[in-house]
Amino acid sequence: MATLNSTTSPTPLIPSQVSVLDFFVPGSTGILAAIEPVLDMNSSARPLLLCMLLVFLGRHVCRYIWGAAETHFASTVYVQASSEVYDMVGLWTASQPFAHRARSSLARVGWRRSVVVDEDGMQKKPLYYSPWKGTFYFVYNKHLFWFRSVEEKLGIRTEEVVTVSCFGSPTILKQFFNDCRGAYLKITKNKTTIFEHRNGKWKRTSLKSIRPISTIVIAEEDKQGLLRDIENFLEPKAPIWYTNRGIPHRKGYLLYGPPGTGKSSLCLSLAGRFDLDVYILNISAADGHSLGALFAELPSRCLLLLEDVDAVGVAQPRQGETDITQAKEDATQSRPPSQGKLSLSDILNALDGVSAQEGRLLMMTTNHLDHLDRALIRAGRVDKKIELPNADKDVIFRLFCMIFKKAEGDIPDPKQPAEDDRTVEEFARDFAREVPEREFSPAEIQSYLVEHRGSARVAVEKVQEWMDRTRAERSKMARADSFMEVSRSSVIN
Numbered sequence: 001m002a003t004l005n006s007t008t009s010p011t012p013l014i015p016s017q018v019s020v021l022d023f024f025v026p027g028s029t030g031i032l033a034a035i036e037p038v039l040d041m042n043s044s045a046r047p048l049l050l051c052m053l054l055v056f057l058g059r060h061v062c063r064y065i066w067g068a069a070e071t072h073f074a075s076t077v078y079v080q081a082s083s084e085v086y087d088m089v090g091l092w093t094a095s096q097p098f099a100h101r102a103r104s105s106l107a108r109v110g111w112r113r114s115v116v117v118d119e120d121g122m123q124k125k126p127l128y129y130s131p132w133k134g135t136f137y138f139v140y141n142k143h144l145f146w147f148r149s150v151e152e153k154l155g156i157r158t159e160e161v162v163t164v165s166c167f168g169s170p171t172i173l174k175q176f177f178n179d180c181r182g183a184y185l186k187i188t189k190n191k192t193t194i195f196e197h198r199n200g201k202w203k204r205t206s207l208k209s210i211r212p213i214s215t216i217v218i219a220e221e222d223k224q225g226l227l228r229d230i231e232n233f234l235e236p237k238a239p240i241w242y243t244n245r246g247i248p249h250r251k252g253y254l255l256y257g258p259p260g261t262g263k264s265s266l267c268l269s270l271a272g273r274f275d276l277d278v279y280i281l282n283i284s285a286a287d288g289h290s291l292g293a294l295f296a297e298l299p300s301r302c303l304l305l306l307e308d309v310d311a312v313g314v315a316q317p318r319q320g321e322t323d324i325t326q327a328k329e330d331a332t333q334s335r336p337p338s339q340g341k342l343s344l345s346d347i348l349n350a351l352d353g354v355s356a357q358e359g360r361l362l363m364m365t366t367n368h369l370d371h372l373d374r375a376l377i378r379a380g381r382v383d384k385k386i387e388l389p390n391a392d393k394d395v396i397f398r399l400f401c402m403i404f405k406k407a408e409g410d411i412p413d414p415k416q417p418a419e420d421d422r423t424v425e426e427f428a429r430d431f432a433r434e435v436p437e438r439e440f441s442p443a444e445i446q447s448y449l450v451e452h453r454g455s456a457r458v459a460v461e462k463v464q465e466w467m468d469r470t471r472a473e474r475s476k477m478a479r480a481d482s483f484m485e486v487s488r489s490s491v492i493n
């Protein structure tokens with residue numbers, strides 16, 4: 001008959017089946033075996049330790065199950081911080097309660113500098129918070145969504161990446177992104193989005209209110225011609241017309257003239273008029289390697305702006321040449337000192353290459369038409385060259401009227417009642433009689449008129465004084481320039 005022997009080994013505290021836990025938490029059976037004597041020694045500690053163990057294991061099991069469910073049943077969209085979609089999601093999340101409750105957020109001034117989510121009515125440097133580093137849950141259209149913000153290493157740089165996930169088909173996720181896009185488009189309506197390049201990628205840098213084309217005072221014939229031309233180019237049937245004839249669907253313009261004649265303003269205004277985003281290629285900051293990728297990333301309908309194209313082709317010194325050699329070459333050809341990193345062939349390849357987008361409108365501006373390489377502005381690359389000269393009598397008259405005539409939405413100043421439109425026109429004629437043609441740029445004239453915007457009469461009365469002052473300043477600047485030129489050539493020689 002079997003007797004109960006007190007020396008036989010006790011029933012194990014943790015049953016052997018527990019080894020199934022190894023499946024979820026590898027090594028857990030070993031840990032349990034190690035602590036078993038402790039549990040046996042002090043029976044009062046047993047329930048406490050068991051609870052802790054269960055909580056610990058429970059967390060691991062839950063994490064495992066969530067991870068498996070996410071991998072097999074969730075849909076996820078990844079968004080890089082450099083993309084415009086990031087701005088769309090950022091704008092949407094900033095207005096959501098979960099973003100305000102987030103215990104870990106990233107604070108920024110403004111919202112990408114221009115779309116300001118001004119929660120507390122702060123006018124200057126409004127602060128904007130976005131959930132940062134962690135997982136944030138929210139409900140969208142009765143679906144559980146989660147938003148994750150992580151930093152990803154891209155070469156030597158780190159970039160923020162946002163993921164948005166939900167269980168089920170990706171359709172609901174796409175609907176969510178469409179809503180974000182809708183909210184973004186509402187904010188950017190009547191604005192022109194400006195992109196510039198940073199580290200070889202386009203980045204939205206600002207949003208500008210659309211400037212009505214009527215406020216750009218240039219020869220009316222040139223303006224109307226441009227508007228007709230661009231309208232024809234952008235009409236929906238145009239791409240097929242071009243393709244059927246084997247002609248690349250691209251258009252290029254060169255605007256040239258002295259500083260302050262409205263070249264950049266005209267480009268931005270045209271972009272606003274035709275609802276095009278503007279991509280500004282900064283010639284002195286771009287390099288040949290990233291240029292192809294930048295061109296490939298351009299959307300099919302956009303305005304590509306290359307300002308001061310005379311900097312192209314007077315780029316880096318060629319191999320074996322020193323900076324001094326380049327400077328000498330610049331000096332002998334009386335062109336401004338080299339600054340850009342782009343060579344002429346870089347830019348020509350990008351403009352004509354396979355990555356060059358169809359449907360893009362190219363606008364180049366320069367103050368020095370005579371410094372441009374003919375290859376850059378040959379027909380096909382540049383379809384039209386438009387001169388924007390200093391102000392003639394007509395431009396002077398129209399600039400005056402634009403500043404002093406009443407405009408829609410103006411708030412009248414009771415202390416300084418504005419002259420009526422007929423009186424303004426009379427003053428404008430007097431003003432245009434006083435100011436010589438082609439001597440002053442529209443920017444100079446506009447700046448003077450704005451200074452006296454309270455009274456058209458005073459603007460006319462003081463015009464002679466202003467012209468004398470401006471001429472004196474110019475000759476002072478010219479003397480300083482020639483002094484610099486002499487010092488530079490003596491250094492080179």
Ligand SMILES: Nc1ncnc2c1ncn2[C@@H]1O[C@H](COP(=O)(O)OP(=O)(O)OP(=O)(O)O)[C@@H](O)[C@H]1O
Nearest residue numbers: 215216217218258259260261262263264265442443
């Ligand atoms: N033709 C114009 N009509 C209306 N405003 C003008 C005109 N020309 C210049 N301006 C005003 O002058 C300022 C400078 O103009 P803008 O920058 O467009 O000149 P720009 O020709 O591009 O000069 P730069 O060659 O130095 O780049 C702007 O505020 C713009 O409003």
